[in-house]
Amino acid sequence: MTQSTLMDLIIARRDDLIALTQDLIRIPTLNPPGRNYREVCDYLAARLAASGFTVELIRAQGALADSDRYPRWNLLARHTGARAGDCVHFNSHHDVVEVGHGWTVDPFGGELRDGRIYGRGACDMKGGLATSIIAAEAFIAAHPDYAGAIEISATADEESGGYGGVAYLAERGYFSPDRVQHVIIPEPLNKDRICLGHRGVWWAEIETHGRIAHGSMPFLGDSAIRHMGAVLEEMERYLYPLLATKHTTMPVVPEGARQSTLNINSIHGGEAEQETGYTGLPAPCVADRCRIILDRRFLIEEDIAEVKSEVTTMLERIRAERPNFTYEIKDLFEVQPTMTDRDAPVVKTVQAAIEKVLSTQAQFVVSPGTYDQKHIDRIGKLHNCIAYGPGILELAHQPDEWIGVDDMIDSAKVMALTLQELLA
Ligand SMILES: [Zn+2]
Numbered sequence: 001m002t003q004s005t006l007m008d009l010i011i012a013r014r015d016d017l018i019a020l021t022q023d024l025i026r027i028p029t030l031n032p033p034g035r036n037y038r039e040v041c042d043y044l045a046a047r048l049a050a051s052g053f054t055v056e057l058i059r060a061q062g063a064l065a066d067s068d069r070y071p072r073w074n075l076l077a078r079h080t081g082a083r084a085g086d087c088v089h090f091n092s093h094h095d096v097v098e099v100g101h102g103w104t105v106d107p108f109g110g111e112l113r114d115g116r117i118y119g120r121g122a123c124d125m126k127g128g129l130a131t132s133i134i135a136a137e138a139f140i141a142a143h144p145d146y147a148g149a150i151e152i153s154a155t156a157d158e159e160s161g162g163y164g165g166v167a168y169l170a171e172r173g174y175f176s177p178d179r180v181q182h183v184i185i186p187e188p189l190n191k192d193r194i195c196l197g198h199r200g201v202w203w204a205e206i207e208t209h210g211r212i213a214h215g216s217m218p219f220l221g222d223s224a225i226r227h228m229g230a231v232l233e234e235m236e237r238y239l240y241p242l243l244a245t246k247h248t249t250m251p252v253v254p255e256g257a258r259q260s261t262l263n264i265n266s267i268h269g270g271e272a273e274q275e276t277g278y279t280g281l282p283a284p285c286v287a288d289r290c291r292i293i294l295d296r297r298f299l300i301e302e303d304i305a306e307v308k309s310e311v312t313t314m315l316e317r318i319r320a321e322r323p324n325f326t327y328e329i330k331d332l333f334e335v336q337p338t339m340t341d342r343d344a345p346v347v348k349t350v351q352a353a354i355e356k357v358l359s360t361q362a363q364f365v366v367s368p369g370t371y372d373q374k375h376i377d378r379i380g381k382l383h384n385c386i387a388y389g390p391g392i393l394e395l396a397h398q399p400d401e402w403i404g405v406d407d408m409i410d411s412a413k414v415m416a417l418t419l420q421e422l423l424a
Pocket of ligand 1: 093124125158187188
């Protein structure tokens, strides 16, 4: 089997690739709350069973957000070759984020116009999922006697942490290195880039305390908002400049994320936000509580204990200097950074395939935010894992999201060539 025959088999599947992507977009798998997960898994199960895969539908029973109303369904399909060999696994999430405003096309219409398919999830990441299916089917047609196995999974809840998806499967051994040897996650990273991993995350809530009193006599109370103001001031004066000095050798894109970053997700103090429909004035009170949520992204060079202690040290310093300052800090969520070695087999194989198909050098990148690689790495203990897929990263989660058909074809060629290299 020559390379050009395999490539021809991909090109011949162009209409199939378009129709498959459109069908997937037309099943609105919105998360939250987690709609139509079973429908999308049933659709894929029928498709892949017809292509000779053994399919398994797995509900993440009892996982975060799983309920009878919104069950967290996952699909795992496995195709076994003629001889023993490695298993290459393509993992895509099937959930999509909310639609939001600003669309000029039907977000669940899957409209094809000028070589682009439009819709929520087109690039993130139903286009990537469809691409991996076409690549696998073309490869199997070209090499019916291949060695090893190919797996395709479509998993739930990546957009909300992946606990009802990849984490659940990893905990049950589906990503253990004796079962799976190479993992490719077709997230939209651009067709010539290999994403090696992601930065770490720490989310925390800080609450400052005060004492409620009448707003006309604030001196009788103690404002938790003013105390939080002192925290924010100290962040500007000390913490943000400190983070700006911390740079990484990770090739994070965009470049602004090649340092430690901190976002304050939300702030709230005093009387609760008014419910919709109420048009009156608020009551005058001194705020007795104020809360912020921190979203700290950290680097492979940083230790999470040090990341946390930067904040607690700062808070302790304020407490030592500021009368009546008390606070609480609560951990909400954390993920360790991860980065696959550039010499890992899946990295080198995809790199060579990109260079053959696109006649350009593959670029190595790291994602500023996390994705399901974290669970494969940490729970599955499988480190030979990358994200590689078609689609422009910046279009993800945007109105009028689209994916280019030519880009999908190119990526399908890269994936099929990767399979040929690893399994044929
Ligand atoms: Zn995604």
